[in-house]
Amino acid sequence: MRKRTLSLFLTAAMTATALAGCGGGNTGTPEATTQAQTTAAGGSGEAQASNGSGGGEAPGEFSYPMAPGDKLTYWCELTTTVSANYASLGDTPFGKGWQAETGTEIEFLHPPAGQLKEQFSLILADGNLPDLMEYNWMTDYPGGPEKAIKDGVILPLNDVFEQYCPNLTAYLAANPDIDKMIKTDEGHYYVFPFIRGEKKLCNTIGLMLRDDWLQELNLEVPTTIDEWHTVLTAFKEKKGAAAPYCFEYTNGQYLTNDPFAFAYETSRSFYLGSDGKVHFGAAEENYKDFLTTMAQWYAEGLIDPDLATLGSDQVSAKITNGTAGASMGQAGSRMGTWTTAARSSNPTFKLVAAPPPTVEKGADAEFGQIENQYSGRASVAITTSCKDIERAARLMDYAYGEEGHLYFNFGTEGESYEMKDGYPTYTDQIMKNPDGLPVSQAMSAYIRGNYNGPFVQDIRYLEQYYTLDEQKETNGIWGDSNGAAHVMPPVTPTSEESKEFSTIMNEINTYRDEMTLKFIFGTESLDNFDTYVKNMENMGLARALEIQNAALDRYNAR
Numbered sequence: 001m002r003k004r005t006l007s008l009f010l011t012a013a014m015t016a017t018a019l020a021g022c023g024g025g026n027t028g029t030p031e032a033t034t035q036a037q038t039t040a041a042g043g044s045g046e047a048q049a050s051n052g053s054g055g056g057e058a059p060g061e062f063s064y065p066m067a068p069g070d071k072l073t074y075w076c077e078l079t080t081t082v083s084a085n086y087a088s089l090g091d092t093p094f095g096k097g098w099q100a101e102t103g104t105e106i107e108f109l110h111p112p113a114g115q116l117k118e119q120f121s122l123i124l125a126d127g128n129l130p131d132l133m134e135y136n137w138m139t140d141y142p143g144g145p146e147k148a149i150k151d152g153v154i155l156p157l158n159d160v161f162e163q164y165c166p167n168l169t170a171y172l173a174a175n176p177d178i179d180k181m182i183k184t185d186e187g188h189y190y191v192f193p194f195i196r197g198e199k200k201l202c203n204t205i206g207l208m209l210r211d212d213w214l215q216e217l218n219l220e221v222p223t224t225i226d227e228w229h230t231v232l233t234a235f236k237e238k239k240g241a242a243a244p245y246c247f248e249y250t251n252g253q254y255l256t257n258d259p260f261a262f263a264y265e266t267s268r269s270f271y272l273g274s275d276g277k278v279h280f281g282a283a284e285e286n287y288k289d290f291l292t293t294m295a296q297w298y299a300e301g302l303i304d305p306d307l308a309t310l311g312s313d314q315v316s317a318k319i320t321n322g323t324a325g326a327s328m329g330q331a332g333s334r335m336g337t338w339t340t341a342a343r344s345s346n347p348t349f350k351l352v353a354a355p356p357p358t359v360e361k362g363a364d365a366e367f368g369q370i371e372n373q374y375s376g377r378a379s380v381a382i383t384t385s386c387k388d389i390e391r392a393a394r395l396m397d398y399a400y401g402e403e404g405h406l407y408f409n410f411g412t413e414g415e416s417y418e419m420k421d422g423y424p425t426y427t428d429q430i431m432k433n434p435d436g437l438p439v440s441q442a443m444s445a446y447i448r449g450n451y452n453g454p455f456v457q458d459i460r461y462l463e464q465y466y467t468l469d470e471q472k473e474t475n476g477i478w479g480d481s482n483g484a485a486h487v488m489p490p491v492t493p494t495s496e497e498s499k500e501f502s503t504i505m506n507e508i509n510t511y512r513d514e515m516t517l518k519f520i521f522g523t524e525s526l527d528n529f530d531t532y533v534k535n536m537e538n539m540g541l542a543r544a545l546e547i548q549n550a551a552l553d554r555y556n557a558r
Helices: 035-040 093-102 116-126 144-150 158-164 166-174 176-181 211-217 225-239 252-256 259-263 285-299 312-321 331-343 389-400 402-410 439-446 459-465 474-478 495-521 526-538 541-556
Strands: 072-075 106-109 132-135 205-210 270-272 278-280 326-330 351-354 379-382 417-420 423-426
Touching: 072 389, 093 106, 093 389, 093 402, 093 439, 116 132, 132 389, 144 495, 158 166, 158 389, 166 176, 166 389, 205 211, 205 225, 205 331, 205 474, 211 225, 211 351, 225 259, 225 285, 225 326, 259 285, 278 541, 285 495, 285 526, 312 326, 312 331, 326 331, 331 351, 331 439, 331 459, 331 474, 351 474, 379 389, 389 402, 402 423, 402 459, 423 459, 439 459, 495 526, 495 541, 526 541
Parallel strands: 072 106, 072 132
Antiparallel strands: 132 379, 205 326, 205 351, 270 278, 417 423
8 A cells, every 4th residue: 555645634625614615616625735734733744753653754754554553442333324234333445444544453342232321331340441432521421521531541632632643733723613622621632523524514403204295285394383283183193193203212412402392492401591601401491391292292192102212223114104204313314314215115205304493483493403513422532541542643633634534524536436626526336326225324334424433524525415405405494593502512520520510410310301201201290390390409400500600611711
């Protein structure tokens, strides 16, 4: 394999301004030209590396692939669009190519499906950690990233970035808003982050429903809670849907972004209020209004009776066979995949996006699904068990360079994409897979761009991923809200605060989840909502909010 000098990934191409012209044939490809980024990388535009991993180059030079060295262990969840066809990320063309391109042998380790957090806890208890762990260290490690560092689980990465990661260093220097997001209040970098490279990539989840049924029943796409009630009732009574509304209740990302809770201008968790302070939606009166509606719909048979246990496979089956008529999820791996599967037997099957619902007709949606460009998800930490930190860091930094960026988002040139007028264009291997794979699964075999991971996601993947007209409309429909004003930034309480916060919220969240289902199922009367709130207050909710607001103040002052 040829050796290549490491290219600095200059991020002007990843900003919204440059990406706005992607469709017109602009390459959007980074060019190493600016003095600021050269300086950020250590003065010469090349990594300041020792000779060992780089294959014998002179000091100050580095190129991929690296010289042979120890195998690295890499722990991560296997997304469903990969697991449908492969037992391991290492079996995919992407996994094999990443190892070849970087000269690094990787042993991929995956928790059993649906057991990410349980497996993570077992690994921590054992103490024999993989070299690299892909996880949401910001929200899912008890106590947060600073606590993970203090506990001796993961490494602070400031010196590692400076010595071995010129690509990521240059990206952060050019994007101070994102740089602010991926470190703690103490100033510690702690992961190689998953970054949505453009804000249009930040709202890709929303409500969808059977448009062919709407047409048959002479109904419009619902925009209010009352209209949704009308539509779901019609789906049940006139289309025989046993589960008119059905979604992956076991998917925490969907629970956090429940559009029907948003209709009541509340959230299941923490959010920013119009006063600029942190609020906990599940303890507010508006949450009771949301639960009242859900309990009514459940009692009327408008919500899947198996709600509490629904996973991806069950929802997919019910949507595609007509048991359900409405759901929520991503435009690609849900709307696109379901449509492809259903049309094999039902050519008229069509899903269409619905906007964030409101209570009042014609009102502007105040809340809606949108994420920060960095949410913490699928970001990689180097653990304290790693013996070859430089090799691990070089492996990860590859994704933030020009060639790595193209590889993670588009795969192998000539196989999964071709350059056409400077635009990386997916081949028929992806878009018309010869084995009949849906686009989402074909993509996931060659790239990570259509889900997540330690890289900067490119808008040009999405421009091609959405092949259906109804998919292409989702961004504008689902994004039609003021939701960005209410999303919590990636705050990081101190290690001391985090321990206390984690203890409080573990109890509160468990109680909230238990009571939410009881209220919806009708096994607990909503007359007891005030008692439910009082119990959370007794568990320390006020202190948790105090910690979150203090962390928000520090974040704003970074």
